[in-house]
Amino acid sequence: MEEKLRIIEKDARQAMASAGSLEELNEIRLKYLGKKGELTQVLRGMGALSAEERPRIGQVANEVRASIDQELAARTTVLKELAIGQRLKEEGIDVTLPGVPVLRGGRHPLSIVSEEIQTFFLGLGYSIADGPEIETDYYNFEALNLPKDHPARDMQDTFFINNQTLLRTHTSPVQVRTMEKMAPELPVKIIVPGKVYRRDDDATHSPMFSQVEGLAVDRRITFSDLKGTLDLFAREMFGPKTKTRFRPSYFPFTEPSAEVDISCVMCGGKGCRVCSHTGWLEILGSGMVHPQVLEVSGYNSEQVTGFAFGMGVERITMLKYGIDDLRVLFDNDLRFLQQF
Amino acid sequence: MYISYNWLKDFVELDIPAQELADRLTLAGIAVESVTALGEGIEKVVTGQIETISPHPNADKLVITRVNTGEEKLQIVTAATNVSEGDVVPVALVGARLAGGFVIKRAKLRGVESLGMMCSGQELGIDSKTMPADQAHGIMILPPGTPLGRDAKEVLGLNDYILELDLTPNRGDCLSIIGVAREVAALTGKPFHLSEPTFPELEEKIDGQVQVDIEAPDLCRRYIARLIKNVRIGRSPLWMQSRLRSAGMRPISNIVDVTNYIMLEMGQPLHAFDYDQLVDHHIIVRRAGEKETMVSLDNVTRELNPDMIAITDPSGPVAVAGVMGGLTSEVTDHTTAILLESAYFNPVSIRRASKTLGLRSEASIRFEKGIDIGGCLRAVNRAAQLIYEMGAGEVVSGTVDNYISPVTEKTVLFRPARATHVLGMEVTRSKAAEILSNLQFKTQEAGEDLLVTVPSHRVDVGREEDLIEEVARLYGYHQVPATLPYGPTTHGVKTREQSFRSLIADTLAATGFNEVVTYSFTNPGVFDLMNLPGDSPLRYTIKIENPLSEKHSVMRTLLLPGLLEVLANNFSRRVQNGAIFELGRIFMPIEAGTCEERTVLAAAAMGRAEGSWNTPARELDFYFLKGVLENLFRVLGTAAASFLPESANPSFHPGRTALIEAGGRRLGLAGELHPKVLEKYELPERVVAFEIDLDALFYVSGQPRVYRPLPKFPGMERDLAVVVKKETPAADVLEVIRNTGGELLSTVDLFDIYWGEQVPEGFQSMAFKLKYQAGDRTLTDAEVSELTAAIAAKLSERFGAGLRS
Structure with a gap:
């Protein structure tokens, strides 16, 4: 009997070692270890053995069983490896083929830039305010220290609805509207994104364009705060090496007023075609809120100061993306829009 | 506004190059758009006199000239037709460079040697629009008596730089050479000098010869008249022509040129009337009447309205104040006496008139920004001086000066503490006083503060903020530190x-x-x-x-x-x-x-x-x-x-x-x-x-999202395909399924729609996947089948739907 077991052990192990596939191996397993398998058959004959022989043969049988199991496990591992290897070999695909197309959409570059500007100022604690696009002469001009027949009205060629109503020429009326609502509460810190309109249509002017206005009013807002805020903004928007330059200018609703230039984003200030060889690019107008504007909005200009600034989103967008033609922004060619 | 660098030197010493001056002005708020070097690249062009002109033997359209350049006599062949013997012209010598890099070489034209070229204005870089009309397209002819052999650039004022200003609307005072010179003086610390014009006057007095009445004192606060007699109309001297050209203006005649010259130099528009054409020599300044008309200089009949200021004589309007002169009183070649007007008109009225008439002139641009009411007299006297000096006329003694309520000077309190508070930078009283007096403001200490008197030419300054801005811009904005607002943190959120x-x-x-x-x-x-x-x-x-x-x-x-x-x-x-x-x-x-x-x-x-x-x-x-x-x-x-x-x-x-x-x-x-x-x-x-x-x-949006626990028990699925009439809306079928399925039916998806074979004409099959789920137990096969059957029955009842397997 022992001999029989050893033969089974030897045959089974040999057969298993030479099995070529997991299926074949399984058949071999059934042949020896299955319910009707050879080993099982032999072990059924154990009952006929004497009491002395039974434990010894039992031990041999266990050894044989363990030996076959071991071989089975070893061969299974090898065959699994082989099978996976084979499968991987057969399943290669051309990864350079294009992927499944996704319908491509996106935000308009003007929105992207406007939101980027808003996000920066949200981080500095500004809230976003809004106002009508069809505005009264009062909010668009009068309240901003631009009475009728003021020569500075020529700076903003206006679309009129009637003699008291117009398309707002800037987002600045929202300064007054917001302050009127809030006065005498402090601080006022708002950002006003929006569309504005001027009667101008040529290669560098669109009759409708976008501005972002900013206003900060509090007890101790200074011109130096304006400089610091816009300096930070310029670096955030155009990169950490961006320098700013503040030039005295004139807006009826701010004083002192400043035009703000940044070092040219193309040449870094060395001078190139984009900056007309000056090294500087004008990006926004700003200043300390004119006392008259604070007063008409309900604040005491002796106790409260503020700064305001306004920028054209088109200009900043063009600089950021290297767009050299204003008109493509309003042309809405999908081949353009899909670049953003 | 174009500003000549050399012209500025009449009023302030300049020891910095034009480009540096431009940069400093820009950083002080007087934006310089461009700096142009006149005559740049032009070399070896001298003045020469044409001695003889003779025909060319081989060409009808060419002539041979002999030109005296002082040192030598050159044979020059030319096609020019506007030259005569005796004319002094700019001559480009062999080797000369002209505008656009054009080089003059020794040449033979149809077999005749030519040693140079006579130049037109354009060849010297002069805009033809600023050339006298008769020379706009031919050789430039210089006044007789111009010395020969001189560098033409010097003679024509081309050794100069032109600063193109992009002025903000508040700085009307800088629409003049003296206004910019004042800025330059304040910026460089050099003295600004403006001398009083001096000139001899005739013995006869203006009194009794000119009468001026202002009937609209709200529109005209000052009107000065001066009388010039023995007028000889002719060309203005070359230097004056050159300066007008440097500002982009075309020389016309000596009298007109003087009025333009004064406007450019002092910012005061002047108007010259033919004295003999003014009825009764009587000027009446009044509102124009409704629909009153006047024929303007350009021979167009203009309709006026009461918003406009009319300069009239007893017969009617002779000018629309500050906007346009009338034809009848125009200075012509036959004029022998002129009345010079130097006045201050209401800016709003001028603005409206120029808009209504569609006429924006150099004069109206200045009037509408507000001119220096204190400078009217000096301007008319300076004009008289120039007219006298160039021999264009003789000045009658005295002026008629109607000055309604002469302005008392504005005084404004400047508080250094307030300036410091607004700017975020220490502003001392002494520094502020220095800056303001460099800008011609008078300052007087008043405790910690300064009492500042505003000069009459600074019509834009009227309150403390204006002075703070003056101090800040002259100090230099770059001197102001960069800080962030100080105060309680605010919460920046989108609504x-x-x-x-x-x-x-x-x-x-x-x-x-x-x-x-x-x-x-x-x-x-x-x-x-x-x-x-x-x-x-x-x-x-x-x-x-x-x-x-x-x-x-x-x-x-x-x-x-x-x-x-x-x-x-x-x-x-x-x-x-x-x-x-x-x-x-x-x-x-x-x-x-x-x-x-x-x-x-x-x-x-x-x-x-x-x-x-x-x-x-x-x-x-x-x-x-x-x-x-x-x-x-x-x-x-x-x-x-x-x-x-x-x-x-x-x-x-x-x-x-x-x-x-x-x-x-x-x-x-x-x-x-x-x-x-x-x-x-x-x-x-x-x-x-x-x-x-x-x-x-x-x-209807922004519904609160509430968490629903995930199912603990397995769900069950059934597919159900029903055949309904084609026009049955899916929404109706779905509604019936959902209502019948009740709570246990967790989702239903329509996954297929089919019509064609096996479906009767006019019908369609809709296939749904029904998912059942109970929160508290595992559903049995039987109850799910029962529910699905109930749904099918309901569909059949409602839509006559048949089942499709």
Whole structure:
């Protein structure tokens, strides 16, 4: 009997070692270890053995069983490896083929830039305010220290609805509207994104364009705060090496007023075609809120100061993306829009 | 405004180069757009006199001249026709360089040697618009007596730099050489000098010879007249012509040139009348009458109105003050006596008059910004001096000076503490006083503060902030430190509505839509394009009074036409597939002049989503659009929306359009555009679109999200296919299934629609996947089968639906 077991052990192990596939191996397993398998058959004959022989043969049988199991496990591992290897070999695909197309959409570059500007100022604690696009002469001009027949009205060629109503020429009326609502509460810190309109249509002017206005009013807002805020903004928007330059200018609703230039984003200030060889690019107008504007909005200009600034989103967008033609922004060619 | 560097030197010492001066002015708020070197690159051009002109033996159109350049006599062949023997002209010698880099070489013209060239103004870089009319297109002829052999650049004032200023509207004072010179002096610390004009006067007095009455003192606060006799009209001297040219003006005649010269130098426009043409030698300044007329210098009959200031004599208007002179009193070659006017006119009146008449002159530009009322007398005296010096006339003694309530000087308190507070930078009283006095302000200490007297030429300064700005800009903005506002931290947040808009835009962008920006004004013709009936309320628009064109003349009441135009433009450029959206305002009139601005979300799509080697292309059809909206509503947390058939909107396909409702509100429309609309826009056969009111959408969105525990027990699925009449809406079938399935039916998906073989004509098969789920137990096969059968029975009862296996 022992001999029989050893033969089974030897045959089974040999057969298993030479099995070529997991299926074949399984058949071999059934042949020896299955319910009707050879080993099982032999072990059924154990009952006929004497009491002395039974434990010894039992031990041999266990050894044989363990030996076959071991071989089975070893061969299974090898065959699994082989099978996976084979499968991987057969399943290669051309990864350079294009992927499944996704319908491509996106935000308009003007929105992207406007939101980027808003996000920066949200981080500095500004809230976003809004106002009508069809505005009264009062909010668009009068309240901003631009009475009728003021020569500075020529700076903003206006679309009129009637003699008291117009398309707002800037987002600045929202300064007054917001302050009127809030006065005498402090601080006022708002950002006003929006569309504005001027009667101008040529290669560098669109009759409708976008501005972002900013206003900060509090007890101790200074011109130096304006400089610091816009300096930070310029670096955030155009990169950490961006320098700013503040030039005295004139807006009826701010004083002192400043035009703000940044070092040219193309040449870094060395001078190139984009900056007309000056090294500087004008990006926004700003200043300390004119006392008259604070007063008409309900604040005491002796106790409260503020700064305001306004920028054209088109200009900043063009600089950021290297767009050299204003008109493509309003042309809405999908081949353009899909670049953003 | 063009400023000559050399002319500035008459009033202030300049020891910095023109470019540096330009930079410093710019940083002080007087923006210099450009600096141009006149005569740059021009070399070896001298003055020469034509001694003889003789015919060319081989050419009819050429002549041979002999030109004396002082040192030598040159033979020059020329085709010029406007020269005569004795004329002094600029001569380019052999080796000379002219404007544009043109080099003069020794040449033979039709066999005759030519040793140089006579020059036109353009060849010397002079704009033909600033040349006397008779020399605009020929050789430049210099006044007789011009010394020979001199560098023509020097003689013509071309060794100069021109600063082009881009002035802000408040700085009318810098529309003059002396105004800029004052700025330069303040910036460089060099003294500004302005001497009083001196000249001999005739013994005869002006008194009794000129009468001036101001009948509209609110419009004219000062009017000075001076009388010049023995006038000899001719050309002005070359130096004056050159200076006028440097400012872009064309020399006309000595008297006119003097008035222009004074305007450029001092900012005071002058007007010269032919004294003998003024009836009774009597000037009356008054409001023009309604519909009063005057023939202006350019021989056009102008209609005046009472907003305008008329300079009149007893017979009627002789000039529209500050805007345009009249023809009858114009200075002509026969004029022998002139009345010079130097006046201050109301800026608003001048502005209105120049707008109404459509005439913007160098004079009106200055008057409307407010000129220096204290400088009127000096200006007219300076003119008299120049006229005398150039021998153009003799000055009658005295002036008539009507000065209504001479202005008391403005004084403003300047508090250094306030300046420090506003600027965020220490401003000391002494530094401020220094800066202000360099700018010709008078200062006087008043405790800690300064009492500042504003000079009359600074009409823009009237309050403390103006002075703070003066101090800051002269100090230099670069000196101001950069700080951040100090104070309690504020919370910067978007309102819910602002975040809502961003979320919509981002979601649509992520589902394949490109955001567009279209104009808020539109063409009234779009309502026809949109197939809207004549009485559609959408045709009631806000109109722009002064549109750029009819195309942009009314405010939009719909967003869709703009989007369709965008698709049409793309389509015409062979971009045939695409989906776009816009979040923008529409403008609905309420009553005269007022309107409601509503924000609308609109989208449109045409063509298809391109497929690929393993993906079929997908039509961008109604169901695509609906899927996008369903996804959007899910992201926005919108109340359950229903899409109800809508066949009444004339812009949309009556069988492929849905009205969208949610939470009991009407949100808008989604559907395929009407074929008539597509045809008018020249769009492809099918375009889908939606337009949704943002307020309504906002109102029904943002439903709170509440967590539902995940099922603990396994669910069960059944497929159910029913055959119903083709016109049965899926929504109705689904509703019956849901109602019958009750709580245990967790989801139902319509996964197939089929008609054709095995389905009777006029019917369709709808296949649903039903998922059952109980929260508290495992469902049994039996109860699920029973429920499904109940659903089938109900469908059969309701729609006569048959089961299909």
